[in-house]
Amino acid sequence: MADQPQKDERYKARQQKIKAEVDARVDAAQEEKGLFLIITGNGKGKSTSGFGTIARAVGHGQKCGVGQFIKGTWACGERNLLEQNGVDFAVMATGFTWETQNKEADTAAAQETWAACKQMLADDQYDVVLLDELTYMVTYGYVELDEVVEAIANRPPMQSVVVTGRGAHRTLIEMADTVSEVRNVKHAFESGVKARQGVDW
Numbered sequence: 001m002a003d004q005p006q007k008d009e010r011y012k013a014r015q016q017k018i019k020a021e022v023d024a025r026v027d028a029a030q031e032e033k034g035l036f037l038i039i040t041g042n043g044k045g046k047s048t049s050g051f052g053t054i055a056r057a058v059g060h061g062q063k064c065g066v067g068q069f070i071k072g073t074w075a076c077g078e079r080n081l082l083e084q085n086g087v088d089f090a091v092m093a094t095g096f097t098w099e100t101q102n103k104e105a106d107t108a109a110a111q112e113t114w115a116a117c118k119q120m121l122a123d124d125q126y127d128v129v130l131l132d133e134l135t136y137m138v139t140y141g142y143v144e145l146d147e148v149v150e151a152i153a154n155r156p157p158m159q160s161v162v163v164t165g166r167g168a169h170r171t172l173i174e175m176a177d178t179v180s181e182v183r184n185v186k187h188a189f190e191s192g193v194k195a196r197q198g199v200d201w
Helices: 004-028 046-059 077-083 104-120 132-140 146-151 169-173
Strands: 036-040 065-070 087-091 128-132 161-165 179-180
Touching: 036 046, 036 169, 046 065, 046 128, 046 161, 046 179, 065 077, 065 104, 077 087, 087 146, 104 128, 104 132, 104 146, 132 146, 132 161, 146 169
Parallel strands: 036 161, 036 179, 065 087, 065 128, 128 161
Antiparallel strands: none
């Protein structure tokens, strides 16, 4: 059995190899631009991740905006915090579409929120813009896919955009720089546990 100094030496050699590989990849990544990120999938945490990105950017003193679709009538802990720190919000006031059951009203609300989002996407003062639950608006036809593609493609070059929601359209996935899929393994709600303030909303 190898003694401790030999184990330590092998560990050090492995870590040096990993460091060399990471350093080479860092050196090769020289392009600087705003990123387009998508967080999709059927698991919990997509919006949470998007808001985490906004919080991170705010922590670095960056200007951020949020377009919040679907959940607009809920109390939102993230909004309570981030608005106090200079983050601009455009909120779809009708809330969950399965609650309103009124496509005309939902479409009008979505279009109003999307109009505010397009202004953010055209403004180079915004470093990061979160379009929370936008994927549903495209799926339902409340917001045209072509409009979304055009607005994101023509945004200021250093502006980053985060889109969240289930079922992200393949066109958006193809144009995104980074795509993460959140997979549902287990959810408390499926066992009859109520959503909890501060954790779920």
